[in-house]
Amino acid sequence: MRVLHAAFAIILAVAWHPAHAAQDDDLSLEDLTKTEVSSVSRRNQSLSNVPAAAFVITADDIRRSGALALPDVLRMVPGIQVAQVDSGRYAVSARGFNGRFANKLQVLIDGRSVYHPFFSGTIWEYDPIPLEDIERIEVIRGAGAAMWGVNAVNGVINIISRHSRTQAGGMVAATLGSNGQGQLYTRAGGSIDADTTWKLSAQGRHAEPSRQLANDRYSEDDLSNGVVDFRFDRSLSGGSDFRVWANAGKSSLGDLYPLTPNPLNPPTLTPVSITQKISTQTLGGRYRWLNRAGIESSVQASIGTSSIELKGAFEVNNTQFDIDYQGRYSFAEHDLLWGASHRTVSDEVWSRYVVEIGKAEFTQRTTGFFIHDNWTLIQDTLQFGLGARWDQTNLGGNTFSPNATLMWTPTRKDTLWAKYSKAPRMPARAEFDVTMLAGYLPPPNPYLPAPYNLLPVVFRAQPGNASLRPETMEGFELGYRSQLSQRLGVDVSVYRYRYSDIVSSAQGNMLFPVFISGVPLAVQNLDRNNDGNGWLSGAELSVDWLLAPTWRMQLSYACTHVNMDDSANPVARAQGLKEERSTARHYGSLRSQWNVSSSQQFDAWIRGSSGIDRTLSPYTTTIRVPGYVTLDLRYAYTLNKDIELALTGRNLVGPRRIEYVTDFVPATPVIIEPSLLLSARWKF
Amino acid sequence: MRAAASSSPRIRPLRWLTIWLLTGVSLAFAQPDSEPQLESAYLVNFLKYVEWPASNRSTATICLFGRDTLGPFLSGHEGRVIGGKELRIRRVHSPDDMPSCQLVYIPDVEEARIGAVLRWIQGMPILAASNADGFARSGGGIELLRNGGRVQFIVNAESLSRHGLNPSSQMLRLANRVIGGDR
Numbered sequence: 114m115r116v117l118h119a120a121f122a123i124i125l126a127v128a129w130h131p132a133h134a135a136q137d138d139d140l141s142l143e144d145l146t147k148t149e150v151s152s153v154s155r156r157n158q159s160l161s162n163v164p165a166a167a168f169v170i171t172a173d174d175i176r177r178s179g180a181l182a183l184p185d186v187l188r189m190v191p192g193i194q195v196a197q198v199d200s201g202r203y204a205v206s207a208r209g210f211n212g213r214f215a216n217k218l219q220v221l222i223d224g225r226s227v228y229h230p231f232f233s234g235t236i237w238e239y240d241p242i243p244l245e246d247i248e249r250i251e252v253i254r255g256a257g258a259a260m261w262g263v264n265a266v267n268g269v270i271n272i273i274s275r276h277s278r279t280q281a282g283g284m285v286a287a288t289l290g291s292n293g294q295g296q297l298y299t300r301a302g303g304s305i306d307a308d309t310t311w312k313l314s315a316q317g318r319h320a321e322p323s324r325q326l327a328n329d330r331y332s333e334d335d336l337s338n339g340v341v342d343f344r345f346d347r348s349l350s351g352g353s354d355f356r357v358w359a360n361a362g363k364s365s366l367g368d369l370y371p372l373t374p375n376p377l378n379p380p381t382l383t384p385v386s387i388t389q390k391i392s393t394q395t396l397g398g399r400y401r402w403l404n405r406a407g408i409e410s411s412v413q414a415s416i417g418t419s420s421i422e423l424k425g426a427f428e429v430n431n432t433q434f435d436i437d438y439q440g441r442y443s444f445a446e447h448d449l450l451w452g453a454s455h456r457t458v459s460d461e462v463w464s465r466y467v468v469e470i471g472k473a474e475f476t477q478r479t480t481g482f483f484i485h486d487n488w489t490l491i492q493d494t495l496q497f498g499l500g501a502r503w504d505q506t507n508l509g510g511n512t513f514s515p516n517a518t519l520m521w522t523p524t525r526k527d528t529l530w531a532k533y534s535k536a537p538r539m540p541a542r543a544e545f546d547v548t549m550l551a552g553y554l555p556p557p558n559p560y561l562p563a564p565y566n567l568l569p570v571v572f573r574a575q576p577g578n579a580s581l582r583p584e585t586m587e588g589f590e591l592g593y594r595s596q597l598s599q600r601l602g603v604d605v606s607v608y609r610y611r612y613s614d615i616v617s618s619a620q621g622n623m624l625f626p627v628f629i630s631g632v633p634l635a636v637q638n639l640d641r642n643n644d645g646n647g648w649l650s651g652a653e654l655s656v657d658w659l660l661a662p663t664w665r666m667q668l669s670y671a672c673t674h675v676n677m678d679d680s681a682n683p684v685a686r687a688q689g690l691k692e693e694r695s696t697a698r699h700y701g702s703l704r705s706q707w708n709v710s711s712s713q714q715f716d717a718w719i720r721g722s723s724g725i726d727r728t729l730s731p732y733t734t735t736i737r738v739p740g741y742v743t744l745d746l747r748y749a750y751t752l753n754k755d756i757e758l759a760l761t762g763r764n765l766v767g768p769r770r771i772e773y774v775t776d777f778v779p780a781t782p783v784i785i786e787p788s789l790l791l792s793a794r795w796k797f
Numbered sequence: 798m799r800a801a802a803s804s805s806p807r808i809r810p811l812r813w814l815t816i817w818l819l820t821g822v823s824l825a826f827a828q829p830d831s832e833p834q835l836e837s838a839y840l841v842n843f844l845k846y847v848e849w850p851a852s853n854r855s856t857a858t859i860c861l862f863g864r865d866t867l868g869p870f871l872s873g874h875e876g877r878v879i880g881g882k883e884l885r886i887r888r889v890h891s892p893d894d895m896p897s898c899q900l901v902y903i904p905d906v907e908e909a910r911i912g913a914v915l916r917w918i919q920g921m922p923i924l925a926a927s928n929a930d931g932f933a934r935s936g937g938g939i940e941l942l943r944n945g946g947r948v949q950f951i952v953n954a955e956s957l958s959r960h961g962l963n964p965s966s967q968m969l970r971l972a973n974r975v976i977g978g979d980r
Contacts (some may be wrong), residue, residue, distance in 0.1 A: 140838060140842075141842070141847075142839075142842045142846055142967070142968060142971055143967075143971055145835060145838055145839055145842060145945065145948070146948075146949055146950075147947070148835060148947065148948070148970050149946045149947060150831070150835060150943070150946055150947060152949060153899030156830070161865045161866070161868055161869060162864060162865040162888060163864060169906075188875055247904075276930065277916075278930060279930055280806070307934070348931070348935060351912065351916075352911065352912015352913060352915065352916060352935075401912075403912050403913055403916060407892065407916060407917070409910060409912070409913045411908075411909070417867065441889035441910075443890055443892060444891055444892065444893065445893045446890075446891070446893075447891065448890045448891060487890070489890060492887070492894075493887055493888050508924055522888075524872070525868040525872035525874060525875070525886065526868075526869045526871055548873075577872060596870075597833060599831075599869070599870060599873070600831075602869075656896065659831065660832075678800065711946065738927075754945065787819075
């Protein structure tokens, strides 16, 4: 009751002061040029007239988060769930269905997808772009398939890089921290003439291994990442511009995979050291122009190669070509967008040991078209949006993704929107073709009569008899956004989605005895199919509150509920139950940004999640990942406008904990430890 | 029950203290302090410091193009009388919306569409303003920029005169930079 009173009093006092807004325009132009921006919030976090659950992370937010890895920045977005697996691996998803290979979230950097074409999902362990080079990140929860294509099922993360015009001069940023963490970023930029600018940046990042949950010994997850990014921009006359970029990245990350059956102690598997190496190279260009009729066009093309290698076990090399056209034409009450894209990915796969690939080489071609219209029905008040996208691929067939929105803005400060969408997820090449270890059950085994029941069982996931179909999601969302006062903004959204044909599996035949490393085993095949179906519902809240000109608080909270159907297929039912239990019900954070003085910042970030149950892959046993609440603190001191020093503490409170246990790939859970980081940024 | 009753007299002073403190904080806020608030105040001021060709309109309209980042901050000014004209705010999306605008604001998140909007308003008595970097140099009228801890502006006098607009000498004097024109 006391809390309630206090909260009511605070809201009343802060939200209710109509007088002050009106005073702004009494300031003369001269006064305005002299006014210091004392406020901590430089930009709006929400876009008030977008009919979707949108959130913007600014460059300032990124810096003040103290994070070194991109996924840690995303933790501030309501409805995005981030869980750190080890020093380099993360599980990131929007609105449930999380996993290290979470496959329903699309990630784009300047319009180019970094969703991996072989595995489904984004590989978070390498750094695709230095955080310093990001202008802003626009996160849209909910389906974006009608515009961004298959796999944008539960959300889209649009990373927008900084224009080279804003990166002239030199910069060095260095961070040193506990657990052997270190990062070094350097940049040089310049202009060739008034309309032509360039930038070259490079970043290296390192982390020493974490400690294992089981025995407190060091694991082998030492991380070394490097990325080089070049950008060239040229503005042409008449609103046209041209850009070329080149990017190369490398990542090396160790791991311990419990894989080899131990003949001396059959219930356990002996860990095998495996180093994962990633390398990527991309070269791309974009041209935007405006024609006589007023049609705005943009063509973007890129070519790239990438490889992922698990030393001695697996290697995939990709060559990728993308071309994308987008057009836009606004007339009368309409704002029309359309586009076409094509992607060719040729891969070569080599594997032995635990992974087998049906086809060693494959070329996947995907072509898509979309059209979208935003139609203003009542000026300033009511807007209707309708769009659809069609995609065709030689692996999986055709998909159709429609989308309809209605947005009502009764006042300048309030927006109410509703959205219907249908989005497909196309199973990845690996899902069609891979045969791999999916689980290990020590004896006694319930499937076989004596004496075979003394054989351990190895579960093996393999392609089923029928080819996989695309998964589909269909659902509704509702949202309300309000700027209650100049300093208090609220954003709420709720959704309910139906998922059909989720990739699952059925019990196949059993082989016994099979000898692996001299140990007799039974092999239970699991044939992949589309037997998964279920419901997802949830709600998200974000509050942005400027308590004082120098003090801002931001709350984000999401609750997520997965309810999979009870399938007649026992394997699919068990997998559905696992999905339900591995989704955190509650997830949220509260950030405080305080400008102590013009040269000092003090930020605090309380983050938390409720607990989940994960399968301790490759064993079939379940491990509890407890809920947690932790705290990050950051203090920054600006010596002058070019030099900033910062001390950051991450994961400062709470018991020793694991945050996640990875899926599919056998793993050794590790402790997420508190860490201290000292950073310096110098612009010259 | 008794516990609740006995605790309430202790709450009251606390509550009043909170209200009093926060009201104090609110009053200290009287001047604009966040970037969108300042930008909104600038837009309203531009209507006073720029002379439009004579017309018999009774309103002055600020149009917000595309994704709206200032609407909630401008709404407090709506309906005010500026230079004898009533201030209106509109959200605009297409060329057909333009003739009703005196000032069109393009936020930096719509940077990709600046060229198109400038094309739409060619030759019309409309002032284009934006906080996108390089806006004034690429033909826009007034660019708002962050300079240290302040928000300042660059005027493209040539662009203004192409639109038949006449910036006051005081405004040119206060500008961070003036492109084209006499200065």
